Amino acid sequence: MHLKVNGDVHDVDAPDHWTLLEVLRYRLGLTGSKQGCDKGDCGACTVLVDGEPMISCLILAREAEGREIVTIEGLWPLHLARGGEGPDPVQDAFDRYGALQCGFCQSGMILSARALLDRTPSPTDEEIARALSGNLCRCTGYTQILQAVQSIVARARGVEPPRRSWEAANVGRQAGER
Amino acid sequence: MLRLPRFELRQPTSLGEAVTLLREEGAGAMVMAGGTDLLPNMKHELFTPRVVVSLGRVPELRGITRDPDGTLVVGAMARIAEIASSESVRKQAPALAQAAGLVAGPQLRRAGTIGGNVLLDTRCQYYNQSYFWRSALGFCLKKDGVVCHVVAGGSRCVAAASADCAPALMTLGAVLEIVGANGHRTVAIDEFWLGDGIVNRRLAVGEILVAIRIPPTPPGHRGAYGKLRERGSIDFPLLGVACRLDVGDGDRVEHGDLVLTALAARPKRIPQAASRLVSTRLGTEEFRAAIDELGALAHRQCHTLANVPGDQEWRREMIPVYVRRTLQAAAAGNGPVHHV
Ligand SMILES: Cc1cc2nc3c(=O)[nH]c(=O)nc-3n(C[C@H](O)[C@H](O)[C@H](O)COP(=O)(O)OP(=O)(O)OC[C@H]3O[C@@H](n4cnc5c(N)ncnc54)[C@H](O)[C@@H]3O)c2cc1C
Ligand code: SF4
Ligand code: FES
Ligand code: FES
Numbered sequence A: 001m002h003l004k005v006n007g008d009v010h011d012v013d014a015p016d017h018w019t020l021l022e023v024l025r026y027r028l029g030l031t032g033s034k035q036g037c038d039k040g041d042c043g044a045c046t047v048l049v050d051g052e053p054m055i056s057c058l059i060l061a062r063e064a065e066g067r068e069i070v071t072i073e074g075l076w077p078l079h080l081a082r083g084g085e086g087p088d089p090v091q092d093a094f095d096r097y098g099a100l101q102c103g104f105c106q107s108g109m110i111l112s113a114r115a116l117l118d119r120t121p122s123p124t125d126e127e128i129a130r131a132l133s134g135n136l137c138r139c140t141g142y143t144q145i146l147q148a149v150q151s152i153v154a155r156a157r158g159v160e161p162p163r164r165s166w167e168a169a170n171v172g173r174q175a176g177e178r
Numbered sequence B: 001m002l003r004l005p006r007f008e009l010r011q012p013t014s015l016g017e018a019v020t021l022l023r024e025e026g027a028g029a030m031v032m033a034g035g036t037d038l039l040p041n042m043k044h045e046l047f048t049p050r051v052v053v054s055l056g057r058v059p060e061l062r063g064i065t066r067d068p069d070g071t072l073v074v075g076a077m078a079r080i081a082e083i084a085s086s087e088s089v090r091k092q093a094p095a096l097a098q099a100a101g102l103v104a105g106p107q108l109r110r111a112g113t114i115g116g117n118v119l120l121d122t123r124c125q126y127y128n129q130s131y132f133w134r135s136a137l138g139f140c141l142k143k144d145g146v147v148c149h150v151v152a153g154g155s156r157c158v159a160a161a162s163a164d165c166a167p168a169l170m171t172l173g174a175v176l177e178i179v180g181a182n183g184h185r186t187v188a189i190d191e192f193w194l195g196d197g198i199v200n201r202r203l204a205v206g207e208i209l210v211a212i213r214i215p216p217t218p219p220g221h222r223g224a225y226g227k228l229r230e231r232g233s234i235d236f237p238l239l240g241v242a243c244r245l246d247v248g249d250g251d252r253v254e255h256g257d258l259v260l261t262a263l264a265a266r267p268k269r270i271p272q273a274a275s276r277l278v279s280t281r282l283g284t285e286e287f288r289a290a291i292d293e294l295g296a297l298a299h300r301q302c303h304t305l306a307n308v309p310g311d312q313e314w315r316r317e318m319i320p321v322y323v324r325r326t327l328q329a330a331a332a333g334n335g336p337v338h339h340v
Helices: A020-026 A072-081 A089-096 A106-119 A125-131 A143-157 A165-174 B015-028 B038-043 B080-085 B087-092 B094-101 B106-111 B114-118 B131-137 B165-171 B272-277 B285-301 B312-331
Strands: A002-005 A008-011 A046-049 A052-055 A068-070 B008-010 B029-032 B051-054 B064-066 B072-075 B175-180 B183-188 B208-214 B221-228 B239-247 B253-261
Touching: A002 A020, A020 A046, A046 A106, A052 A106, A052 B106, A068 A072, A072 A089, A072 A106, A089 A106, A089 A143, A106 A125, A106 A143, A125 A143, A143 A165, B015 B029, B015 B051, B015 B175, B015 B208, B029 B038, B064 B087, B072 B087, B072 B114, B080 B087, B080 B094, B080 B106, B080 B114, B087 B094, B094 B165, B094 B221, B094 B239, B114 B165, B114 B208, B165 B221, B165 B239, B165 B253, B221 B312, B239 B312, B253 B272, B253 B285, B253 B312, B272 B285, B285 B312
Parallel strands: A002 A068, B008 B051, B029 B051
Antiparallel strands: A002 A008, A046 A052, A046 A068, B064 B072, B072 B208, B175 B183, B175 B208, B221 B239, B239 B253
């Protein structure tokens, strides 16, 4: 079968019962898409299919033929190809805001956020939460993840981005409030 | 890792080709729409078809159109996300749009279809588990075993109808269009269900659901869906409540309906809803009394079982609460009723 992943067409040999996630990880070596629950619950396997976040553990690889697939590995190169600098702004914001602990949910979270911002450059907080509601994180408590995405929106609107949680803590300590 | 059992995938590109393929393959084949129910079930070895026939490339099953008489024709392969955001569905069938908007999470709503939702396999916490898990418990009646773990000594499976869209479609008087090797038939969705948790629907081997027809609703039509679930996203219903209020002159109810799901093998209508609601006026004490009474009636008529996870008593006590809130939301032209 032929799969278009991150802009390249790959000629892949895999049996009919392999999922897109399995082909990405075990044929193409793209292990950034995580195999969590493997049954649709967690969103760790989220990839973009024709620009929309989809659950790759519940799509047969052969059903993805003819579609444009983007995985986390493709995000930075894609950003550069579009004339951007450095990593994709969502990746950068996740880094700056510490929007991860173990990192298992991160590739899916970032791709869901990327697709939202491509569709809606200035989403409300509720739209952000809804767009990420199919991606579970067992570590962060979500606050930093939401703040990371909010910071990109704030920058686009030219307003003050949310303060990072540890900065808030430092301010408190300096003021001798603790 | 949960691997799929081996099968051969077929991808017909027309409805005729799909029907022929299914006739040739017989009981060894299964239909796949979005695959969001079929594939996890196959990973759990609940189904091990030799052939999977994907409807993904069949153009005849797509889209949402309107017939000249106002009937909304929703193709079986219309995606759940498409239904939730369709202006025509929101206007003509608000309960359906609301229910669709609460199915699973955003990624699965893009993949899952309305046809697959209506035909969703019944669910049970002792059934939707891996082969290893089920084998450790000695299996059950619905698959590979001889006992029921929900009803001790029970001889019938009571796995729960769990599709959010089905009760909404019942309040809308939807009609299913089905095609098979023997031709075309239509069936009212109310007549489609069986009370058996093992297979709860009348669909013969090789038949394909083509479309769902939703008759026009009057200008005063209101509807809402209420869903109780563990988390605000992803989870299947612990309880689903769909209701309908057709409101005429002077805010008087001319037609009403109430259907609950995630209880037993088929969605359950509260038969007194129509007579109790009709001719009451929205916003009056009389209307409030009617919905209170319907909440109490639903509480009496509906029993929660350990087929669905969670605290059964709590789910039962939530029945009157969700019945009342969902009817109130419909009356106010709001909804859905949902905890986030
Ligand atoms: C994590 C998770 C959460 C979920 N949460 C919900 C939820 O909250 N509410 C809910 O209602 N559902 C939920 N679902 C189930 C599922 O995603 C939806 O019900 C979806 O609409 C099913 O549609 P599908 O196209 O993917 O069905 P499929 O899996 O393709 O098919 C389901 C069944 O219907 C048959 N079938 C499908 N289409 C046809 C057709 N046209 N003709 C004949 N047979 C057909 C298949 O053979 C199969 O038996 C959830 C699933 C997962 C994995
Ligand atoms: S109700 Fe549950 S445990 Fe009982 S037979 Fe059905 S699936 Fe098995
Ligand atoms: S691994 Fe696909 S949803 Fe969890
Ligand atoms: S950082 Fe661990 S799952 Fe999200």
